[in-house]
Amino acid sequence: MSRFLNPRFDDLEAYVPGEQPQDTEYIKLNTNESPYPPSPEVIKRISPEEVSKLNLYPDPGGQVLKEKIAALYDVKPENIFLANGSDEALDFSFMAFCDKEHGVVYPDITYGFYPVFAALHGIPAEEIPLKEDFSLDWRDYLNTGKTVVIANPNAPTSLSIPVSGIEEILKSDPDNVVLIDEAYVDFGGESAVPLIKEYDNLLVTQTFSKSRSMAGARLGFAIGAKDLIDDLEKIKYSTNPYNINRLSLAAGEAAIDSNGYYMDNVNRIIETRDETARELKSLGFEVFDSKTNFLFVRKDGIPGEDLYTGLKDRGILVRYFDRERIRDFVRISVGTPDQMEKLVSAISDIACRKGERS
Numbered sequence: 001m002s003r004f005l006n007p008r009f010d011d012l013e014a015y016v017p018g019e020q021p022q023d024t025e026y027i028k029l030n031t032n033e034s035p036y037p038p039s040p041e042v043i044k045r046i047s048p049e050e051v052s053k054l055n056l057y058p059d060p061g062g063q064v065l066k067e068k069i070a071a072l073y074d075v076k077p078e079n080i081f082l083a084n085g086s087d088e089a090l091d092f093s094f095m096a097f098c099d100k101e102h103g104v105v106y107p108d109i110t111y112g113f114y115p116v117f118a119a120l121h122g123i124p125a126e127e128i129p130l131k132e133d134f135s136l137d138w139r140d141y142l143n144t145g146k147t148v149v150i151a152n153p154n155a156p157t158s159l160s161i162p163v164s165g166i167e168e169i170l171k172s173d174p175d176n177v178v179l180i181d182e183a184y185v186d187f188g189g190e191s192a193v194p195l196i197k198e199y200d201n202l203l204v205t206q207t208f209s210k211s212r213s214m215a216g217a218r219l220g221f222a223i224g225a226k227d228l229i230d231d232l233e234k235i236k237y238s239t240n241p242y243n244i245n246r247l248s249l250a251a252g253e254a255a256i257d258s259n260g261y262y263m264d265n266v267n268r269i270i271e272t273r274d275e276t277a278r279e280l281k282s283l284g285f286e287v288f289d290s291k292t293n294f295l296f297v298r299k300d301g302i303p304g305e306d307l308y309t310g311l312k313d314r315g316i317l318v319r320y321f322d323r324e325r326i327r328d329f330v331r332i333s334v335g336t337p338d339q340m341e342k343l344v345s346a347i348s349d350i351a352c353r354k355g356e357r358s
């Protein structure tokens with residue numbers, strides 16, 4: 001820390017992303033990327049012709065992409081906010097809709113970025129514990145008088161709640177924003193997007209990073225009532241008007257044009273997920289009922305850290321969280337069938353060795 005840093009940030013603990021080794025030494029199952037490449041249309045769109053236009057700023061409004069997303073989700077372009085990854089949409093939302101008097105609530109076990117955004121913007125945060133079985137009871141979020149943030153499906157638990165519960169939260173507190181982070185919704189969750197027509201306090205974020213194979217492009221979006229979107233635009237135009245670069249805009253347009261390709265991949269990933277879950281259960285693992293592209297698993301007698309290290313030694317990266325309540329678990333992104341076969345055989349090897357020793 002330099003002596004110049006604003007003291008406001010002295011105690012800020014930054015978000016720690018999963019490891020991103022820049023070679024292909026590991027089977028990478030630690031940051032919930034898609035194992036499949038972007039669609040052929042996306043690859044074609046990032047042409048020398050497109051690259052040759054990089055001397056020009058991109059469209060700050062991203063109008064073409066907004067229209068395509070709006071058509072896909074049956075809303076209007078004015079209901080779409082484009083972000084440099086959904087992390088940016090979340091950041092701007094914390095900034096726009098929470099303040100010092102008016103705090104934020106989210107579960108104790110959820111996306112690790114929420115507490116960072118709260119701390120960054122000086123917002124008082126309340127964590128509501130998930131139930132003993134790590135399920136989320138939407139009744140805990142009725143009438144909180146605060147901005148509510150829920151990842152649905154939740155991470156890293158992989159569990160989801162029905163949209164009917166979200167609707168009850170929206171109704172209970174119409175003067176507060178309910179922010180639903182749908183980063184994983186395409187893998188079996190139920191989207192709250194249809195409710196934006198009825199509830200002007202609902203904001204939903206989604207991303208191209210997971211189901212649309214574009215984590216490297218940094219593209220996300222929020223869907224909500226026009227007034228909420230205008231507020232986010234105000235923050236964006238006060239921060240970085242060209243937040244989406246020209247290549248990512250083009251890639252996003254091509255990705256929406258080839259939606260079928262991604263939905264086929266989603267189905268493939270769901271099949272692989274369910275098959276892997278069955279195999280891990282047969283090895284004695286507890287596996288949560290995932291509605292995402294990852295599995296949250298544990299086995300009695302093997303701490304999460306040992307699983308993580310054992311797998312890393314065998315060339316496979318997964319995510320382990322050194323946090324209360326979830327130290328026993330690892331989170332495993334769903335890769336290709338071949339990658340998951342290697343994972344299962346490595347895990348089985350680790351479990352056997354443990355068994356022999358005890």
Ligand SMILES: *Cc1c(COP(=O)(O)O)cnc(C)c1O
Binds near residue numbers: 088183206209218219
């Ligand atoms: C991955 C993820 C995001 C952010 O994704 P971006 O790459 O920034 O779009 C947001 N929320 C959750 C719960 C995630 O897992």
